[in-house]
Amino acid sequence: MSETEPTNPQPEQPEQPPRRLTRSTTDSLIGGVAGGIGRHLNVDPLAIRIAFVILTFAGGLGIVAYLLCLLFVPTDDPSAPPLKWGLARTLGAGLLAVAALAILIPDWAWGPAVPLLAFAGAVVYLLIRMVRDDRGSHVGRVAAQIAIGIVLFALAVGGFVAAAAGSALGGGIVVAGLVIACGVGLVGGAFRGGARWLALPALLLALPLGAVAATDLDVRGTWGERTFRPSTVAELERGYEMGLGSMRVDVRGVDLPAGRTDLPLDIGMGEMRVIVPDDVCVTTNADVGVGAVDVGDGEQGGIDFDLDEDDRMVAPGVEHLHLIADVGVGYLQVGDEFHEFRGPGSWRDDFDSLESGTSRVACLGAA
Amino acid sequence: MTPRPDYDPASLISGLIVIALGSLLLLDQADVLELHPKYILPAVLAAVGGILLACGLVGPRTRR
Numbered sequence: 001m002s003e004t005e006p007t008n009p010q011p012e013q014p015e016q017p018p019r020r021l022t023r024s025t026t027d028s029l030i031g032g033v034a035g036g037i038g039r040h041l042n043v044d045p046l047a048i049r050i051a052f053v054i055l056t057f058a059g060g061l062g063i064v065a066y067l068l069c070l071l072f073v074p075t076d077d078p079s080a081p082p083l084k085w086g087l088a089r090t091l092g093a094g095l096l097a098v099a100a101l102a103i104l105i106p107d108w109a110w111g112p113a114v115p116l117l118a119f120a121g122a123v124v125y126l127l128i129r130m131v132r133d134d135r136g137s138h139v140g141r142v143a144a145q146i147a148i149g150i151v152l153f154a155l156a157v158g159g160f161v162a163a164a165a166g167s168a169l170g171g172g173i174v175v176a177g178l179v180i181a182c183g184v185g186l187v188g189g190a191f192r193g194g195a196r197w198l199a200l201p202a203l204l205l206a207l208p209l210g211a212v213a214a215t216d217l218d219v220r221g222t223w224g225e226r227t228f229r230p231s232t233v234a235e236l237e238r239g240y241e242m243g244l245g246s247m248r249v250d251v252r253g254v255d256l257p258a259g260r261t262d263l264p265l266d267i268g269m270g271e272m273r274v275i276v277p278d279d280v281c282v283t284t285n286a287d288v289g290v291g292a293v294d295v296g297d298g299e300q301g302g303i304d305f306d307l308d309e310d311d312r313m314v315a316p317g318v319e320h321l322h323l324i325a326d327v328g329v330g331y332l333q334v335g336d337e338f339h340e341f342r343g344p345g346s347w348r349d350d351f352d353s354l355e356s357g358t359s360r361v362a363c364l365g366a367a
Numbered sequence: 368m369t370p371r372p373d374y375d376p377a378s379l380i381s382g383l384i385v386i387a388l389g390s391l392l393l394l395d396q397a398d399v400l401e402l403h404p405k406y407i408l409p410a411v412l413a414a415v416g417g418i419l420l421a422c423g424l425v426g427p428r429t430r431r
Contacts, residue, residue, distance in 0.1 A: 167396075172392070172395075172396035173393060173396045173397055175392075175396075176389050176390075176392040176393035176395075176396050177389070177393065178389075179385060179388065179389030179392060179393075180385070180386055180389035180390060180393065182385055182389075183381075183382045183383070183384075183385030183386030183387075183388075183389055184382065184386065185382070186378050186379070186381050186382025186385055187378070187379055187382035187383065187386070188382075189375070189378050189382075190374065190375045190376065190377075190378035190379035190382060191374055191379075193373045193375065194373060194375025194377065194378040195375075195378050196375070196377060196378050196381065196422060198378075198381075198382075198385075199381045199385065199418050199422075202385040202389070203385075203414070203415055203418070206385070206388055206389065206392065206411060206414065207411060207415075209392050209396075210392065210407050210408060210410070210411035211408075213392060213395050213396065213402065213404075213407050214404035214407040214408050215404065289404075303404060304403075304404040304405070
């Protein structure tokens with residue numbers, strides 16, 4: 001009887017791993033990126049290299065793309081250490097992302113956006129490290145606490161500024177509603193273990209709203225630097241209003257009638273200069289939330305300052321201009337000596353000055 | 368039986384203070400009340416002081 005030799009079973013072929021993009025170690029000029037992409041796409045790596053060179057002339061996009069591949073695509077060398085996201089790699093990726101943004105968005109704001117972005121990136125990195133690092137080294141924990149502190153501080157400052165801006169722009173009712181909502185949350189939370197943390201956002205909203213309410217600040221309206229030169233009494237009596245900025249009202253071109261003419265003026269935040277004729281009696285009634293007034297008797301002001309110049313002493317029949325000014329936060333100056341400077345030798349060619357003060361003699365009328 | 372959640376009197380007092388302050392500011396913003404600045408700023412300061420005092424007197428929260 002012959003024994004038949006058992007047939008050796010064929011060894012099972014190992015399952016082919018999914019073909020993934022790797023950098024080539026055999027076909028490499030710089031980092032093996034083009035070689036790896038060529039192999040992955042089954043095209044000549046030379047074509048990939050040419051594409052990178054062409055893209056480099058498109059605002060440097062080729063270089064950025066190559067560096068990003070170098071950073072993110074692993075090598076095909078099995079002995080190479082696995083990719084690890086250390087600080088250097090994160091920083092490099094962040095800088096490359098900023099560079100790519102700058103190339104792709106030509107109107108990229110290079111001003112405050114870059115440091116802000118870098119700051120936000122650093123905070124996000126620290127937070128990710130905190131979440132991923134379960135064991136948490138001492139340095140990591142301190143870094144995470146700093147990051148959380150920065151995030152909370154930024155949120156607090158942002159909330160405060162947003163509440164102030166929202167209130168000054170006429171959204172005070174909404175901000176007050178949010179304060180009440182925080183209060184309701186606190187009361188409700190008191191029976192569910194406490195929600196003391198809600199007191200902080202409530203106060204961050206209430207403090208700027210209180211300040212805006214106290215100063216009657218309202219910056220709705222025109223913003224910027226404006227000069228008004230009325231030419232008729234009707235224009236004058238309609239008054240002028242600005243939200244935020246610098247307002248100059250030059251009344252010298254108006255032929256004022258005998259008797260009192262009112263000029264209403266309103267500025268939310270900023271400075272208001274009124275240039276009046278030197279032969280006209282001027283009285284001022286100003287309501288200033290926070291700031292100062294100078295009508296020639298020196299600077300006076302403070303919080304919720306009112307100036308009421310008595311116009312009963314004005315002789316009847318004289319040309320009398322009565323200013324009714326409302327300044328939220330800022331400065332009011334009234335004067336009849338205006339020096340316009342348009343000569344060379346100054347660092348600014350529009351440096352004008354107004355000397356405070358108006359004619360008191362004009363109020364007495366003709367003797 | 369599930370244990371009753373902790374009651375925190377500091378949160379209750381703070382909430383009532385915040386509601387009172389918010390209502391005051393809401394009425395001012397809605398032009399129902401014309402609050403003088405002399406009263407608004409002390410009211411805000413009193414609210415901050417009241418909340419701090421409530422939290423300080425009650426002490427830190429302890430969970431059973």
